[in-house]
Amino acid sequence: MQAERRLESPAAVWSRYGAIIVLAGICLLPIWVMVGTSFKNEVLIFDGRPVWFFFVPTLDNYEYILTRGKFDRYLVNSIIVGTASTFFTLFFGGLCAYALARTEFRARRFVANATLLVRMVPPAVLAVPAFAMVTMFSLKNDLAVLTFFYTALNLPFAIWLLFGFYKQIPMEIEEAAIVDGATAWQVFYRVLLPLMKSGYAVAGIFAFRIAWNEFILALLLTGRSTRTLPVGAAGFITDTGVEWGRIMAMGTLIAIPPLVFTFFAARQIISGMTAGAVKG
Amino acid sequence: MAETATGRIPGHPRPRPRPRFDSRALTPYWFILPAVAVMAAGLVYPVLDALYLSFFNWKIATPFSKAEHVGLANYVRMLADPDVRESLWVTIRFGFWTITIEMVLGVALALMLEKPIRGASVFRTIFILPLMVSPVVVGLIWRYLFDARVGWINYYLGLWFGIEPQVWLGVPDLAFFAIVLTDIWQWTPFIFIIVIAGLQALPSEVLEASRIDGANWWQQTFLVKLPMIRSILIIALLMRLIDVFRALEVMYIMTGGGPGRATELLSLHIYNRAFDAQLLGYASAIAVLLIVIVFGLSAAILAHGNPMNEKTDV
Secondary structure (H helix, E strand, C coil): CHHHHHCCCHHHHHHHHHHHHHHHHHHHHHHHHHHHHHCCCHHHHHCCCCCCCCCCCCCHHHHHHHHCCCHHHHHHHHHHHHHHHHHHHHHHHHHHHHHHHHCCCCCHHHHHHHHHHHCCCCHHHHHHHHHHHHHHCCCCCCHHHHHHHHHHHHHHHHHHHHHHHHHHCCHHHHHHHHHCCCCHHHHHHHHHHHHCHHHHHHHHHHHHHHHHHCCHHHHHHCCCCCCCHHHHHHHHHHCCCCCHHHHHHHHHHHHHHHHHHHHHHHHHHHHHHHHCCCCC | CCCCCCCCCCCCCCCCCCCCCCCCCCHHHHHHHHHHHHHHHHHHHHHHHHHHHCCEECECCCCHHHCEECCCHHHHHHHHCHHHHHHHHHHHHHHHHHHHHHHHHHHHHHHHHCCCCCCHHHHHHHHHHHHHCCHHHHHHHHHHHCCCCCCHHHHHHHHHHCCCCCCHHHCHHHHHHHHHHHHHHHHHHHHHHHHHHHHHCCCHHHHHHHHHCCCCHHHHHHHHHHHHCHHHHHHHHHHHHHHHHHCCHHHHHHCCCCCCCCCCCHHHHHHHHHHCCCEHHHHHHHHHHHHHHHHHHHHHHHHCCCHHHCCCCC
């Protein structure tokens, strides 16, 4: 047993790497299918025989999407809703997490538990009331509504995450600032915020990703001119016939920001994902 | 709370009374106000509104003032509704298969791969990709793979096993299998990532001790490691369970809930009832059922402890 631990046989090492590579392949394969298909022409796609790598790539699908559809409109909408809701989530969530992590007040326990509870509210439950609200006040062409709901959906998780980050900052740093005569606001803004950069970065990635990817509320709460990218992509199915090349091109474009985040901040994203279950 | 005033310097004015908000007890409330207000208006109010709407018979595109107050009729109808029951049953079966397979696979893979390896960060990055991609995009990709005419799955099943092409998303059992497989692809990495984080955080002394005591691999895994990460496993399981009741986007794209109601999870059922059948009040009653289920499960998580409840001072 001990020997096995200290010095693994080459066969064991190889089989472990083999398993990991197979798994990575399984994760990547469907994503590659999407990217690959987006560069294929219709003949190749409807031929029915999968071609993995060696085909003559075409940009026709992208050209169609970028010029004929309303891609630019959807893109702008997605960016507006994504950045605005991320901003409000971080701003409001940061203040709330700070208070929860650093002060004791009567409603603290209640707010902490309620935050965890409302995090679980299913989007399907929001659908009808949100739709009723939007139709009643005819807000269907207002991105503010979507921004508002994404902020609400994102706040619980952001508060939870930022709470953990605030906890990691030693109290002495703030106490030193207070002794030096800083006000509560100055302590928060001048002392803590700079130390919280990575925490806000992680929470921001999660918040933006949710807003960028969300579909069902966007479908209900947007009109012709306020659609976001996922709604636009789903629209390609209901059109006459399913145009796989164009759908996959759209899917690829939607997937780019989350994939870029993943490549640059995988470690932080994983720490955020495990924060709920693994302490520390 | 460390409230003792320490280190008074003689001859100096008394330092400001320890502020830390005690002197301004309202300050924390100003800090939490914006977030609490948004969550109350955007999450709590809709839940209450759904409860209120569930007592009405309200059709889409008619003003609410014309809606008829029907008391508990929607709930009575719901309890007797075979479609609701079927959708609930689909959700339970879906949850059972996906979560069982994801937990077993995720834990097995984590145990197999917990030892540090070269290039771990690259592999970890790849493993979380399925989690980062939009559910709509996931649905689109798998709808293509399962497509009866041009899908890759039919092609390779035919090539390798000589299986005739199937209309995957058009036959109830096959469609159910398809959404289960898609979910397993997307969420097994989540379990894997959480479990591996838990395993790597285990104190090495304990494992060392059990090894010295002569525990073999099986004993070490099932009597030491897994019991030690039990609470992680339970929370991961509960989080997945809640997700099953929240899920609808992937199925909406892949099958729309069909054929029949074979893939119509409860969330999707509510959506379809509200916006397909256009029965907003009735859909709200089912939404209340859903929220009761989800809050019940969430209470189970809370019972495991909310880290935000820890005492504020370290």
